[in-house]
Amino acid sequence: MAETLTLAKAINAGLRRSLERDSKVVLMGEDIGRLGGVFRVTDGLQKDFGEDRVIDTPLAESSIVGAAIGMAMRGYRPVVEIQFDGFVYVAFDQIVSQLAKMHARSSGQVKVPVTVRIPYGGGIGAVEHHSESPEAYFAHTAGLRVVTPSNPVDGFHLVQQAIACDDPVVFLEPKRRYWDKAEVDASAAPPLPMGSARVVRAGLALTLVAYGPMVRTCLEAAAAAESDGTSIEVVDLRSLSPLDLDTVVQSVRRTGRCVVAHEASVFLGMAAEVAAAVAQECFYELESPVLRVGGFHTPYPPSRLEGHYLPDLDRVLDTVDRALAY
């Protein structure tokens, strides 16, 4: 019984399913109750599951995560919403020092199955601190898993997998894709485990690696390239920690070329890790260096400039062309 859902509604459906299946699942965040979240991702959940399970919290992100850790220690499975990417830094200490390390610190005795949902990335013309791409900080932090859906189907399944996972998961939601639609079959089994990447478009000449908001841009770039006779494979990483390097490496061994795209600054970004791994694993198959395209080493600019900051179709294709020209 497939249904056409936006990414926001698909995540909402996944949250609803988790709340139904496990009475220990609780949602916490700012404005997630009566308002249903500023992006309406939790719309209707407080009405249906009550104020005890869908909790509007005081305006204090550090405590949202800290309290979630405490509730997890008591056997709950908290799912917290950080309203915008730029507000997660207030909770950074709780995430990095406590959430990520609790399992190791307790010699494996304490599990903290907390899911931290964060709308992230730019492209919606927002004011400052509403367009950040903080994924590398979290992926760099041992103890956290980091996943990001690029489409409604993954949104529906990944959020449930994240909640069911016994490790803390940072769940990054590409906010400019919240309104993208797809058919979601809620009765179908998850197509992939949480940590797996997926080849979302097969191709021969080059592997374009992306995740979250950039997957659609890269698919559009691949379609444009095909009309010029260039066949590009697109890999959606889906999980940033762990990285499914096997899928990427197998693809690059076939194509011989690799470009990695993300919105975040390329300096020490996820693409640096992918590029290093591909260089190591595909040294003899590579026809060109792995190239990166992404944001600059500047604060995210005022929205009138974000079209320049964000890697768009043209910049992705320009990078692809440079890789193909080697």
Added chain:
Amino acid sequence: MAIPTHAPDDGFVQLLTPEGERVDNPDFPLDISDDEIRALYRDLVLVRRIDAEATALQRQGELGLWAQLLGQEAAQVGAGRALVPGDMAFPTYREHGVAWCRGVDPLTLLGLFRGTTNGGWDPEEHGFALYTIVIGDQCPQAVGYAMGLQHDRAENAVMVFFGDGASSQGDVNESFIWASVFNAPVVFFCQNNQWAISEPLERQTRIPLFQRAWGFGFPGVRIDGNDVLACLAVSRHMLQRAREGAGPALIEAFTYRMGAHTTSDDPTRYRLDSDVEAWRLRDPLERVRSYLHKQQLVDQSFFTELDDEAEQLAERLRAGTRALPNPLPTDMFDQAYAEPHAVVDRQRAEFSQYLSGFAPEEV
């Protein structure tokens, strides 16, 4: 100057009733001329007009967003006019009225919400720090600035603005502690507008916010935030105390956010129109207007001229907004660091090279 000892169960300070009657408060006497009251009314009217015009410009697609201050004009004008040259204000993102009092061109604020800039004014020139969007972040900074004033033996003070929602943030509470232990010349001005987006005050506190001050070791007072005279008198008093070395204070301006949180918000999802209507009777402008009328301090030409001035201001904002230049693509590289940075320099060169491949109109 003596520290007023308000018992925690005190009601709020009001010097002008919603009906426009002057009342006295022995703790906060206000010596004010008729000219000054007329000037305050002018501020209120023009600030409301800026807000209305910006909201309209957002609806027309000229601004990405606007954070409305409707209903909070008195709190901001009263506080803003209590500041003197050399004082420093640390705003949130809604202090358009304080910005007005500090001489920041409203067009500059519109640039921020249009997305042509993330700031646009010189904080030191205006005694008005940049807008802060991350809730509460400005409070520790305000304390630090106040500590700087203290070290400089400057006879000035800092006023930091925040809301009821922000009162839950760790940074805000930490800044109370810092201000207290260093006896910093800072006045915490909390506009309690009852709503943190969709969350009512009860989600942030079980006691009146001003009462928290005692626990941190400084006085707190609740004032009628819709009464510009009370806001002015109490702000002046607390700022002067701070300038004279008596340390921090917390002012809770009890007011109401008549509009949405921002133009992206839909308050009909979480609050009743009847609540909003009840607050309309406490309008911050009407009571001053009524006072001016009753005391016969103005004639009709005062209001007509003020309307004309508001209309001219609105026209300037409309035309000015549309004419705001877009920043240059290279600005982001130029402004990231104060000194040259090899990574940024290389990226700027590469990006300029990339842009040069496009026709000028495509950039």
